[in-house]
Amino acid sequence: MRKNLFNVGALFHGFRTTFSYFFYKKPTIEYPSVKKQHAPRFHGLHELRRYGDGKERCIGCELCAIACPANAITVIGAENTPEDRHSPGERYAAKYEIDELRCIFCGLCEEACPTDAIVLTPRFEMADYRRGAFVYAKDRLLVAPDEGVGQAPDERPNGIPSDLGMVSEKKSTVDVATGYDATARGKYLKEHRRGLAG
Ligand code: SF4
Ligand code: SF4
Numbered sequence: 001m002r003k004n005l006f007n008v009g010a011l012f013h014g015f016r017t018t019f020s021y022f023f024y025k026k027p028t029i030e031y032p033s034v035k036k037q038h039a040p041r042f043h044g045l046h047e048l049r050r051y052g053d054g055k056e057r058c059i060g061c062e063l064c065a066i067a068c069p070a071n072a073i074t075v076i077g078a079e080n081t082p083e084d085r086h087s088p089g090e091r092y093a094a095k096y097e098i099d100e101l102r103c104i105f106c107g108l109c110e111e112a113c114p115t116d117a118i119v120l121t122p123r124f125e126m127a128d129y130r131r132g133a134f135v136y137a138k139d140r141l142l143v144a145p146d147e148g149v150g151q152a153p154d155e156r157p158n159g160i161p162s163d164l165g166m167v168s169e170k171k172s173t174v175d176v177a178t179g180y181d182a183t184a185r186g187k188y189l190k191e192h193r194r195g196l197a198g
Helices: 002-022 063-067 108-112 166-170 176-181 184-192
Strands: 046-048 073-079 091-099 118-120
Touching (some): 046 091, 063 108
Antiparallel strands (some): 046 118, 073 091
């Protein structure tokens, strides 16, 4: 009899713990419909930006590849021609690849870039089944032609850019809505997923 009373007491003790958490604010969120707020300086997946007039910011200088401590970036530059102009400078990146599995998201490529072309966005979803899928080439890094960020570059010889610093201002990651808004694919996610509408 005494043992049974002890078991009933243990049951109530368990229920008390359960019910004490019943009315707490739930720490879980409905990911992926709802995203957690990033830290202000969160470093996520990369994006190659354009100028406001649609030209690529990247001038194929390879400084980002040299700065990368993980050897994750491959850049092969090529000459612009009057008939085939990609960037305002003499050169552009004919090939630009980042191995996101090698990347340690340190942001040194962003720091090294003289034209604010490569930026780390607040996006972090990168799951896939094959290792090769994590090597992001220009088709996945370069934003759409109408997604330019910043003003058109100066028309001085070699197209010296005039709006350095605007990208970092635009890619604020202080809150989810703003951070996602500042990325090309983030805009798509924001429109298509609940919880990002702000
Ligand atoms: S964030 Fe760092 S590790 Fe990743 S590509 Fe840029 S420089 Fe390399
Ligand atoms: S992203 Fe920037 S640093 Fe890297 S090659 Fe292009 S212009 Fe140079």
